Amino acid sequence: MKTDEGRLIIKVFVSSTNETNAYLLICGNEAAVIDAADAYHDIATVLNEQGLALKYLLVTHGHKSHVQAIPMLKESFGGSICMHESDTELLKESGNAFEPDMAVKDRASLPLDNYVIQVLHTPGHTPGSLCFYVKKARALFTGDTLLKGEYGKILGPHSMGLMLRSLKRLNSIMPPKTVVHPGHGSQTTMSNEAWLDCLDNLS
Numbered sequence: 001m002k003t004d005e006g007r008l009i010i011k012v013f014v015s016s017t018n019e020t021n022a023y024l025l026i027c028g029n030e031a032a033v034i035d036a037a038d039a040y041h042d043i044a045t046v047l048n049e050q051g052l053a054l055k056y057l058l059v060t061h062g063h064k065s066h067v068q069a070i071p072m073l074k075e076s077f078g079g080s081i082c083m084h085e086s087d088t089e090l091l092k093e094s095g096n097a098f099e100p101d102m103a104v105k106d107r108a109s110l111p112l113d114n115y116v117i118q119v120l121h122t123p124g125h126t127p128g129s130l131c132f133y134v135k136k137a138r139a140l141f142t143g144d145t146l147l148k149g150e151y152g153k154i155l156g157p158h159s160m161g162l163m164l165r166s167l168k169r170l171n172s173i174m175p176p177k178t179v180v181h182p183g184h185g186s187q188t189t190m191s192n193e194a195w196l197d198c199l200d201n202l203s
Contacts, residue, residue: 006114008137010181011046013039018065019184023141025134027113032056033073034132034141035183040069047077056110058117059083059100060143060183061126062090071098082110084121087128104130122170124163125152131170133178140174140190141181148180148188149195164199171196 009026015037022039024046025032031052033043047054054077057070062083070081083091085103104110106121120131125144129152132141144152145166154160176191190196 008112008115008134008139010137010139012181013037013042015039015065020065021181021183021185022069023181025112025117026050026052027115029053030055030113032058032110032112032117033079034058034181035060035066035143036069036073037066038068040072043069043073044076054079055112056117057081058110058130058132058141059087060131060141060145061129062087062094062096063126063144064094064096066143066183067091067094067096067098070096074098082119084128084130086123087126090126090128120170122166124154124159124166127162129166133174138175138178139181140170140178142170143183146170146180146193147182148185149193152183167196168199171199 011024013022015022020037022037023034024043029052031054057079059067080101082102082104083100104119108119110117115134115136118133122129122131122145129143129145131145151163154163174190178190180188
């Protein structure tokens with residue numbers, strides 16, 4: 001399903017593990033995975049059938065249900081495992097036997113063919129939670145930071161403060177027509193998440 005127009009194609013596979021969404025981004029002959037979850041076979045089938053080069057394995061956060069297929073994908077197709085360094089301990093605690101290739105920081109830019117994936121550090125759900133923004137495609141991949149009509153689980157007041165700041169930041173910088181692709185559940189748009197405006201009244 002590749003296109004000659006250089007458009008970004010987004011495929012989603014809903015994992016059997018906590019109904020986690022695994023995303024495959026395709027542009028030209030390059031691909032990136034966001035939160036592989038346990039969707040190895042689905043992702044591998046597309047990569048093989050289309051002869052795609054897997055460039056990135058992007059991790060929104062280190063919880064096991066979001067990263068299970070990463071070691072197998074890395075072994076089969078290569079690609080750079082990218083995550084925030086603040087979640088490396090969480091990754092070890094969940095028993096995942098792999099090391100990131102790249103500790104990405106806030107506002108890092110990752111080229112994918114003629115698109116750019118921007119990294120946004122959005123702590124709250126975990127200390128190293130990341131969102132990935134493709135401005136040209138008006139697409140925001142939020143992991144468990146922002147879900148349709150809600151936000152991801154937090155662990156206490158400190159995490160709530162971080163989550164609040166992260167959500168307010170997303171609400172302030174994302175255009176209303178941005179499509180939100182969350183870690184669980186169906187997609188939404190920033191304009192449909194009007195409840196985020198109420199966060200401005202909270203300190």
